[in-house]
Structures are given as structure tokens and as C-alpha cells.
Amino acid sequence: MRPERGALVAVTAATRQEIGPEAVPEQSAPADGATEPAAPALPRLLVLDGLRLVAALMVVAHHLVRGPWGVRPEEHFGVLASVSKFGWLGVNLFFLISGFVICMSSWGRSLGQFAVSRIVRLFPAYWLGVILTTAVLALWPVLRGPLSAPQSLANLTMLQSGLGVTDQDWSYWSLGAELRFYLLFAIVVWLGVTYRRVVYFCALWTIVAAFSSSWHEGWLDNLIVPNFAPYFVAGTALFLIHRFGANLLLWGLVGVNWLIALYRLEKYDGVVVLHLNWWAVAAVVTAFWGIMIAVALGGLARVRGRWLVTAGALTYPLYLIHQAIGQTLIRGLHPHVPAWLLLAGVLALMLGAAWLIHRYVERPLGRRLKRGLDTSLAAARNA
16 A cells, blocks of 8 residues: 555555645636535544554555464464454555545646645655665565566656566555556546536546446556446545535445445455455445545544554555565564564564654655656746
């Protein structure tokens, strides 16, 4: 996950909130003079940082609790193993949050600024994640060996899904979904983000994603990620509710995409392979919708604390390094270390490493990368 990526990027591929109240400019009126809703200033929603960490820990639990223990995970972890069957749904929560945060953070930005913000947010930690994963798999191939050198290098581009290359860490698949969301939303940013254009974007993506399965156009499915479009669209519509207030059209977008998401769950690999009850999975996804609705309506605005900032900072690096490296440690050390102690130790190691990556890689390298990209854009504009 992107993490944000706005995500589980997961992010996930997984996103991080990047703005405070001063960073969300007032919305300009549309060119044709039609009335747009007034845009109030917004405080930072720290609860989203906490939710992103919750989503990441769900995915981590799924991959590590149900990891290569050599026996059924229930034999070691009992109820925790049964609950962790649903942990893969953390990626779906990431995508809901990503729709909300990317719409929020793109307001008032040019296309160049939007692209720079995404590159700076995604790549510094990702590059290190790929390098660390490749090194661990090469030096200690008890789980599997690394990909070939050309495939490993292709992973550094984050475009491996488009190239047909396997992800070095299996969790990186979600970053491809995040990138396609960014690509689609970049069209709105290029035109200029306004309330009306975002609504049109949400409605069009909902319709195209719903009908894509009957069109038998593989390239279109690959671009619009129909299985996850409902999460991105609902998250985006919920940000509009948060910023401009609720109305029937926005609730309709949220509700229709919830129904489509529930329908698509029936054929998810996670549901089929793990033999999960559809009603139980649907209840978890519905809870995600409920939580994000509460965020949009301001019901969780009082959830605050500096620890939430730290939680958000840990999320993306944790997502990037947890699966292949964590499962390698489990496979290699399990014969010598009790299961519960090993699980706790691996999780603590992953969290510690995530903090170090954020502090000593993401922040300094991100600042340098941003300066370089900003200079490059300025040179392009003045050429």
C-alpha cells in the first residue's frame, strides 16, 4: 500500500497528507462564470494519518501472521490468524483515503506541481525499499531469490506493471493502481481543479469502470482499474462533501460506488482463495465507508495528537519493506525462535526501519529531489 499514494501507495500503494490550512487555496470561479460552491479553509485531518497506519498494519498482519510458518497459522496464532485473513482489505482502505487526500492536496496546484508532489512523495523511500528487498533476497534466499538484474532495475521505475515485470516485493502491485489514479486525476489538474470538474471526473470514471467489463477492452481495464475505481471515486466525492458540504449528487456518487465495490468483492482473489464469507468481507468494506463518511462530516475531527503525525510517517516505508523481507526473516528464523516472539520482533524491526527510512531517506532526499524538479520545471517554463 500505498500507502497515498496518497497512498498504500499504498501506499499501495499507498498517501500522506501534505497540506495544512494555509496550503489549500480558495477555489477560483469557473471560466464560464457559473457559480461554484464557496471553499472554506480546512484544518489538517490528523485522523487520516492514524487510519493510514491502521490500513498498513492490517496488510502487515495478513502477510506476516499468515506468512511462511510451515504450519497453518491458526496453530500458532489462533484468533489473530483468523482475523488476519481480512487484512488484505487494508489496501482497499488505502485507496479510499487516497481518493480523499489526492483531491485535497491537488487543489490550487498546477500540473507540474502535482507531478512533483507525487514524485517526491513516492520515490525516495520506494527506491530504498527496492534496493533493500533485492539485497535481502539475494543474500538470504530462504524465501525466494531476487528477480533478474534487468527486472530488478525495471522495478526502480515503479512502472513494472506496465512493462509486464514482476514486482520485487509482491505488495508493490498496489502502487501501479495508485499511479493510474494519479494519471487519470492529472487530467483534472491540467484543466484546473474545480468542484464541477471533480464531480464530472467522479461520475465519468464510475460509469466507464462499471461498463468496462462488458467492452472486452483489456487496455481500458488496465488504465481505469475497475476493481478499485469505486474506492478512489468514493474517497474523492467524500472530500467534496468535507470541503463544500453534502448534497444528493455527492451522496449518490458515494452510495453507487459502495454498491459497485460490494458487487466486485464476490470475485476478489482474497475472497475466493481464502474461502471468506462475502457478508463478512462486505461488512468490513462497509465499515471503511462509514469511517470515511464520519471523517468527511467532521465527526472524527477531535482525534488529534502528534503521535498521529508519526503514525502517518511510518506508513509508507512500512508498507514498502514488510512483506518479502519480513517473510524472509520468518522463514529463516522460525526453526530457532518461538512464533509469537518472532512475529513481535519482526514487526518491531519493520516499524523501527520504517522510522529510519522516513527520517534519513524520505525527508532529506525528498527535499533535494523537490528542489531539483522545481528548478527543472522553471527552466522548462522559461525555455
